[in-house]
Every structure is written in structure tokens, then in C-alpha cells.
Amino acid sequence: MKDFSNSIFTQLAMAMMLLVYLILPPALTTYYFLQLNLNPFAIIKFWHYNPFSAARGIPAYQPFLYLLALWLALNVVIFGCMLLISRLISFFNPR
Template sequence: MKDYKNHSITKLLMVTTLVFYFFLPPILTTYFFEYFNLNPFSIIKFFKFNPFSADLGIPSYQTFLYLLMLWCGLNGALWLILWGASLLYTYWAVWRR
């Protein structure tokens, strides 16, 4: 097996991948909403948070920030579920020995 050397280009690729993972889905969804002139606040009701009370004509950056908030919240919830499952598995594995 080859020895792996941690080069700076590898770190750059990892950070770039992380940036693409967090920002690309909200950017593409914002572009979709802007292209079809839709309101994302009426699709996903988030604590009745609709600051515009309009169905059309919302600025792109506000749509992007709202979708980014939802995307990060979804990722945070998924992380918490996986972290809790790993803790339960660890306790179960120790108890089983």
C-alpha cells in the first residue's frame, strides 16, 4: 500500500468540496426560484416566517439566505441523529462485552 502524503492541494480540495457542499444546493435552488419567479416562504412554512407577504418578486439574496438557513438546519439535524446513533452503538457495544 502506498504511503499517503498530506499535501496542501489535498487540504485545498477538501475545503473546496465542503464549500460546494454547503453553498451549491441553496444557490441552485435560489436560481430555480428566481427563474420561475416563485416564493420559497410559501412552500416551506418556517414558524410562519414570511417577511414579504408577497408571492412574487423577492430579492435573490434573501431567498438564498433563507434556503441556506434551512440547508444548514437540515445538516445539523442529520449530524445530531448520526452522533446520537453512534453514542447508542458505543454504549451497546460496551454493554455487550
């Protein structure tokens, strides 16, 4: 089997796709919530966190950062669950 090495273009493309994967869902959700004038902070209520103290509405970066934090936390939880499942499978099925 031939050993392939990644070119710099492949590594750059992989890094760009990782950024798109991490940033695009919160950005699109923020845009959707702001266009329809919805409250993205009603998804999960945090203690003592009230971004609606501004009289002229919410700046776009606040829902984006909030949704980005939720998206990253969800990805960490999914990664942890998949890692735990793979470790349990490898523990109970030794080669």
C-alpha cells in the first residue's frame, strides 16, 4: 500500500472545514433569531445572565457567542460519549 502524505493545501482545507463546522451553525442560528426577532437566550436559561438590559435591543455578538458556547459544549459532550463507548467496546472485546 502506498504511503500518502498530506500536502499543505489538504491541511489548510481541513482547518478551514473545521472552522466552518464550528462557526456556521451558531452564525446561521443567530441570523435566523435576529431576523425573526426571537429570543435565543430562551433555549437554556443561565443563572443571573440577562443580556436584555440594553434598551435598544441585543447586539448580534451576544447571541452568537451564547450559541457558539452551546454548540461547542454539545460537541464536547458528543465526543465524550463516543470516546466512552469506544473505550467500553475495546475493554469488553479484547483482541
